[in-house]
Amino acid sequence: MTDSSPVQVPGTVLTMRRIGAYQTMTLVAPGVAERFRPGQFVALAVGGEQSSMLLRRCFAVREVKPDYGGTVEIVFSVRGKGTQWLAGLRPRDIVDVAGPLGRPFPLPRYPVTCVLLGVAHASAALFPLAAVLRQRDCPLHFLLGGAGTEEVHGARGARRAGDSVAVATEDGSLGSAGRVEDLLASAIEGAQAEVVYACAPLETLRSVSRTCAGYGIPAQVAVEEPMACGTGVCMACVLPVIGDDGATHMVRTCVEGPVFRGERVRWDDVGTIPFDALGAPRALRLGERP
Template identity: 65%
Template sequence: MSDFRPVQMSSPVLTVRRVDSYHAITVVAPGVAERFRSGQFIAIAVGGEQSSMLLRRAFAVHDVKPDYGGTVEFLFAVRGKGTAWLAERRSRDLLDIIGPLGKPFPLPRDPVNCVLVGGGYGSAPLFPLAQALRRRGCRVDFVLGAASSDKVLGAMAARRLAETATFTTEDGSFGVRGRVTDALGQVIEDARSDVVYTCGPMPMLREVTALGVRHDIPVQALVEETMACGTGVCMSCVVPVVGGDGITRMVRSCVDGPVFRGERIRFDDVGTIPFDALGAPGWKARTDDDYPAREAG
């Protein structure tokens, strides 16, 4: 049996490049590459050994090549001191990496029609997912959006990987003017989609999930919660998720996710602890009578 436990590696930088408006770094990390499954992420130490930036930064994996020395590519936009430091890395620099972390996207057992929906560089983990789905004989359709054309990630790759690729921008500079949810419904109908896979900001995930529910198809959502440790210790990335037993739990995105069934995420309560969540003040044990439609499992 393969070992899927995460590893910590000192990984040399192979290339640093720009992908659209984003920075992309490829590292040689065979231990991570051979264990990786679509939807998992890596956590990287930033600032160097003498840095006061103690917390790692979590990044979605954009591409993996286990057959070429074991390389892993991740994308990011410069948002603060940690990502600014990463943007200055050059070939042969060493990065301290832990991965792969988190639970991956569940893949269908049989070939089905899959629509992949992403926003900005949050679309990054959808590309290795598309490859995995294609290997299983699934149809793949992309719907990718961003605020403007320079922030739409991987248009050429999406066209190459998918049966169809639809693009939206809020300013109308590329593709359809609007948001991904403005185009998604028609794509689902035209492609006869069986499942939605999505990654992006929480408001987008909420709207995509609502569309999936409206079309009566499941949604697998990869959440973009800020993670301080990436290993389940600090509890900074919790989100309220309804379990199969009907009980809401505060689950950790980094180890219980980052992929969840979209229909089970309580989007209205993200950032809070709902009063009826397990362990919340005032919570009381429920009985079977409280959940007449309880799911099995």
């Protein structure tokens, strides 16, 4: 059995490409590719050895291959100094890589009909999952979305990997006009789906989870929550999640996630510590000592 513990290695940039609105980087990262399971992520150091940018940047994995010593492909958009530095790297440059990190997608034991829903570059995480589900003879139906045509990631790959593909853009420039989660109910009914896998921003995942609950099918959601360390130390990415014991726990997205069962996340309480969560601060009554 392959060791699944994460490693920290110097990754060598193999290729850097611009596809639509996003950068695609392929790294040679020995040890990471063979340990990776769909849904996990990697954390990259940015800025170089003398940089004041201390925090890593975390990215979903688009593809792993054993070629060239083990390659890992990530997709990202340039949003700040860290990702701008990464976008400026060239082949043979070195970047420190830690991974694979996080909890992967649970996989079915027998063939089930799956809907795979992704928004923008978060869709990248669906493709290694699709490859494994295909090996298990699962029918696959993709739903991809983005603000516009340039922001939809992976439509061509989805057509190769899936039994069907539907696209929605907010500006109506590609596929249906609107949000991709608006297509979910009809996709579930049309495909007679038995499970939904989703990679998207929190608001989309909230909608996906509620739709799946209405149909009585599980939603496995990979949460896009900002992560400052990626290893569970800083506690910056906590979410209120109902555990197997029925109690609400404040869990770390980077360690206990990023994959969760959609119905277990308390979406309406994200960004807060619910009063009934384990360890939550308790309001003192008048005259009561702390």
